[in-house]
Amino acid sequence: MRQSRHVGKTLRETPKDAQTAAHALLLRAGFMRQISAGVYVYLPLLHRTLAKIAQIVREEMEAAGSEELLMPALQPRELWLESGRWERYTAIDGIMFAFKDRRGSQVCLGPTHEEVVTDVLRREISSYKDLPKNVFQIQTKFRDEIRPRFGLMRAREFIMKDAYSFDADEAGMESSYQAMREAYHRICRRIGFNYREVEADPGAIGGSASHEFMVLAKTGEETIIHCPNCGYAANQEFASSRLEEYPQDPEPLPMQEVFGEGLIGVEPLAEFLKIPVWKTTKTLIYETDQGVVAAMVRGDCDVNELKLAKLLGCKTLKLASPELIKELTGAEVGYAGPIGLPPEVRIVADHYVNNRVNFECGANKTNYHNINVNFGRDLPPPQFGDFKLAKAGHICPRCESRLAADRGIEVGHIFKLGTKYSEPMNCVFLDAEGRRKPVLMGCYGIGVSRMAAAWVEQSHDEKGIIWSPQIAPYHVHLIGLNLEDPTIREAAEKTYERLQAEGVETLFDDRPLRAGEKFSDADLIGLPIRLTVSRRTAAGQAVEYKLRHEKEAILLPFDEALVKIKSFCGLNS
Template structure:
């Protein structure tokens, strides 16, 4: 393709709205343009990369017997209500009204459509298991579109659903999808971690996410430095460590701590470590107030608290609600002499606090030398805190480190609740009617493009891996008005095209500096420069990934290219 005849609008300056590396470079290199906040146009170079990503996905999905289909973007709101993602409880849903005044939704989730399709067409276990996937544009009324292609209102996705007669079949398919995704990431050249994730509203037995490691990532990952363990922060379990009680439990005393409300203030005032403080938080779980105890240097994980208490409604109690059970300011609440009717739950680490400090349930005062069991009782110990860097890995291997990642996709078990609610059933071997057991899988294609751009770049621009580059080679004619350079470029272009290399030929009437800057910015794997030495049969070569520059004889180009590209 001649660069003068394609559409690659490069930019010298960083766009003001571009706040991460991939966004900046994809805009500057002419891959994308913003139409409005959260909505982008994908220009010719981006389209070529996206098609390669899609082809890799198709190859691996078909290798595990997944069959591609294409579902409608427009969906009946009644169907969404049945599937649990209706207009009343899903603020991310885009809706519109047709000329018959019917409300229609734009596809955000296709679980309901897919389940309806299987309900109407598959009646017997003999047709199971069945895995269907699609690659299409989805729509989400994203509250805060940002980070270029990472958080969008309109985005490209491959999502798949598998339907099974039993859990064993689903487990087998889930493992195959996980392996297929690992192969996809390997082929894309991405550094990705598989992490334990929370399924939130999906009724699942297992949910995993796939995170591309990047400083631009919005999700914090806790991972072991010595094993494959990794989880999003909210889901990372904390390993319970043995605590050893000291020989002497000191006498509990009340001390005055005027205007010292926070753990930081109290520990500094008393000259102690924050880990010696037992902090007491009052939460409202459904309609009951409960006391939650944590070590002073730890933070409450509300998701773990919800799971531990078996409720979806948990919030910090208000000052008015707290005043009904303790007669002190917030900051002086402690576990000693709480109302007998109040349940007290503690994080496991509280067991390790001996002769500690807590609020005295009296404004302006704290207790020192507080000890669990002797001075206060705990109804149950639970894993209630966020894991910290340096903590032992939950799997027993190594210690925990933190990283940030871009959420690329997921695998999750929907189970049978959805099919049961939609009366999607099949007849089993015994002639009984059973609901389908469903697995759900997804990969964000737009995000994959951004993730590759995040991981493959330098200060000069993008550095596309060979398998994803929009073109294999950037052929640059330094002076298109020089007849020797022009003719040499055309001959090499025709030769390499006949060898099935894809070539972007910069034949523009531009200065050499502009051409080289654009070439580095676009980031094709190799640049062949036809300059002054063309008359001597010498081609100047630059390898984009390493910055290495070489000189090749014209006669050896095809041989050396075959060695490089394989």
């Protein structure tokens, strides 16, 4: 492509809305433009990169036995009523674009395709002989995000690859899942990501097991908890951990109410009471769709709200308002405790709240705390569960090492769905004994557009993006300098022609600009190889060859440069 005719000029200044490096660079380098909140135009350069990512994904999916199809983005409400997800996606979470068509039928723009694919496949499958099946598509998805953010990272319209597997039994589903999992590793490796696979929560999609593929980046929205010793790794919202336990007092002491004015937060409280932080207790008041809940965690911990919601079996969960807290506890925020709450408040506690002798908790009275509290004597033991938030420094659930934390960008997520959709949607088959059984499903997503952003987040310097040859929009950025000189112009044109003839994808900067501007643009756009043809090179039939991630350029005869280019980009000679 000739840059003189290319759409997507570079910007000298960073657009003010750009928050992350990837967002800023993709805008500045002319890869995309924003159309509205969370909605972007993929300009030609980004379009090419997306196509390359999609192609890698496609090849690996097909290699793993999946078959490509394309389902509609526009979906009828009926299917979502069948699966039972309409309410959650529209009214409760409000994450789905839904509206009425001209006849008054409710329709939505698909944020995902479990319903449609289940509908499609239930018509295909009637016998165990029809299984297994595996289909995928690469398509635009729509999600009315609460807060679109960071450009392509959290957009309202984005490109996703989603695959779905259908099996007759557990073993089949397991092997489909493992095949997809391996394909995901191959995809991440081919693109060249520095990534980690982690255990994850099956969440709203549902199902029994789930893994996420996280690209490691400081600006990642997810926190990964992992064990440097045994390799355990999980999304923080799903991670387990163990806490250090401490020697307990030999005897329970009398419970006591202590005045401590304005002690907000466990650190100053522990200091004031002269007790270790682990003896303190946080009691958090939550409003849920099933009433008010008081959740207790050890003072040095936080609540994992996802785990808490699962334990409670509730659909919605949020911290109570200060007004409600005052009403229920009779105290200002900061002094809630489990003793003396109204009977309608359900009390639950994390396991690590238990097995402590003489612990502290709020007294439900402004400025007062109870110390030397003991379950059984001072209050009935509540329901216990595991809902503390795992953190770096906690003990690994699988070995004795300390956990560490990293930030990551979720680019892939795979789920074992089981019969979550096949059962309500009646996607069934007859087995060899003639018994009717629901199909076992799996679903497997990859954020194609998010991968592009994740790459930039992971691979850039102060000058611009650094693409790998695998997903770069073009292999070579050919810079022509001194083009007003006909001899040089001809040399540059000829170089361009030969590169194209050899199958090297080339962006040819034929614009009448100064060298500095061209080199700056080249660095910003970040194609992996830069070739320069100029007064310096024209005489000797040479070109100047420079890799984006290296500092020095070298002068080479064209044929030698061509060999290097092909080998660097993995092109056949």
